[in-house]
Amino acid sequence: MTAVVYVPRDSSAVSLGADAVAEAIRREAAARKLDVKIVRNGSRGMFSHEPMVEVATSGGRMAYGPVAAGDAASLFGSNFLDGREHHLRLGVAEEIPWLKSQTRLTFARAGVTDPVSLDDFIAHGGYRGLKHAIEFGAERTVAEVTKSGLRGRGGAGFPTGIKWKTAADASATPKYVVCNADEGDSGTFSDRMIMEGDPFVLLEGMTIAALAVGATQGYIYLRSEYPHARRALTEAIATAYSTGYLGANILGTGRSFELEIRLGAGAYICGEETAMLESIEGRRGMVRFKPPIPALEGLFGKPTLINNVVSFATVPIIIERGAEFFRSLGAGNSRGTIPFQLAGNAKRPGLIETSMGVTLREIVHDYGGGTASGRPVRAVQVGGPLGAYFTEAMLDVALDFESIAARGGILGHGGIVVFDDTVDMARMARYAMEFCALESCGKCTPCRIGSIRGAEVIDDIVNRRRPRENLEVLRDLCDTMKFGSLCALGGLTPLPVLSALKYFPEDFGLTPRDVEFIGADLTISTSGAASTHAVAQR
């Protein structure tokens, strides 16, 4: 009988040696004349144990990890093909608490199936959502998405159903569906994991969207930093075309949907939807004024539905299992599950899909196990480079759109980056300004110039050059950037800066009193000028 061994092709697993592990297992099996089939699955996202090798046994998929190429011989020696004991054995994959405690909906197949096998996809429930959507028709499909309460997983959290309805009601043609796969936030990799680990689910979600809004052409705007995702998507798209899931007359509906990948070129700003449209059209990724909104006048001036990878990938399960099912999970106006991505200095980092409303402490400590370095957690950035920093004492905040917003932060794309007590928060604040300067499209002065000035001013404060005056300049700059920028890059860069200032003033050579002008919700109070006086008196 053929033994089936799973070795992830996920790029993070590969970055830790998964290709060499697969090759070592193949060689070892050949040397022992054993009939072994190696499936290159996606990753389940438990990166503390990648490369994680699994073996199909009668009792379930037995996991071993982290496996190095040099472990192959001893794994065979211990009869791992029968799921036997070995010092790397982790137990049945689905039963590992770190995985079992999650609610995997969007990521149900990631790490389980062969990502580029359509048969495997369908055997695990794939394309059921599309079939339901075809039965439902456009109107009911849009209504289900609306009713589910799904909000955009790209960062802005806009209600997905409203976007779909707007694009569906637009009368101009042709219409486009564009997937924003320019996942540029540090600390995030959920889009990448879907595209590498279950690309068909993205195709399914986009096809459902195209049928619902009446679009005939789709684009996936993929960042160039993701070559593995590109390969998996390219293969999946070719298969979908050859089997009638893409192209003309999809599943006999008489409707056609063409899908193409377009590559970004290393510009963070192209994750902003209008800059992305400019880029697809072949221009500099300059942010557009809104209105008009893309749903009415988007790509090439036509109605364009834009969603993030995870948003599209979540649609099939909503259509398949119903809006009520999805709605029943979550907290407040944040419904369903969301894939959090734990990164940075975390002991057990990875992909954690769970209901909205889980606390930051549960993610950082229960899942994450604290820091990788073993030192105390000092700061946690939530929501990418434009997200606020939190202190250890603030970790009980619930991770849903509203609770995070109440603390002045953003949930963003669900990235969570942990720092230990060696972090210099003044340096991180400066970096936020530097990054904004580097990636600004240049359209708005507050973003383009404010960010450069911001880095200079932080240097001045840290170096005790007229700190009182400069703290006031920084305060004004943050205010101007927040209110004077067209998009979130200039508008939200003040968040990491102000949160670093407020919660870690000592790293800037300041006292809590100096930064009293920053409110608990990270807004700047108008009466703050007096408090900066304290700095000058020292």
Added chain:
Amino acid sequence: MDARNSRNGGAGFDERAIDEIVAGLADKPGALMPVLHAVNKRLGYIPPEAVPAIARALNLSRAEVHGVISFYHDFRTERPGRKVIRVCRAESCQAMGAVALAAHIQARLGIDFGQTSGNGDFTLEPVYCLGNCACSPAIVVGGDLYGRVNPQRFDEILSRVTSSRSSR
């Protein structure tokens, strides 16, 4: 492909390659980005001399083409070294020692970010997130992604890369 070998003697760039690329992609809506990517991949960079040809073929002004090239970090205007080393400098990697790693790599190669080593072996580039944040710090060497890189692991990778080239 080795970028340097694609060079036609001292002529600067392979004009026929550009024409071929443009002809194959010109009909796409918004063809400029795919064209620039294809040129960048084929030659390793986009020679400034190629701009007029691309502009003409796509019915754009040279200024428009130049503007797009200069906007995106991926598009190089100078020929890179045989291996491009990209080091992630974003937050997650910083939390795991990327600043010290970058300093080590710079010292080891004797070049700063944006530079190519004197022997033409390596070009060092910064990158802001490779999506490998759960395995920080991350780098890319010659297109291959590496995670949990520390100075020692970098030296191992470098010697492997160097020896595999000299044995070729």
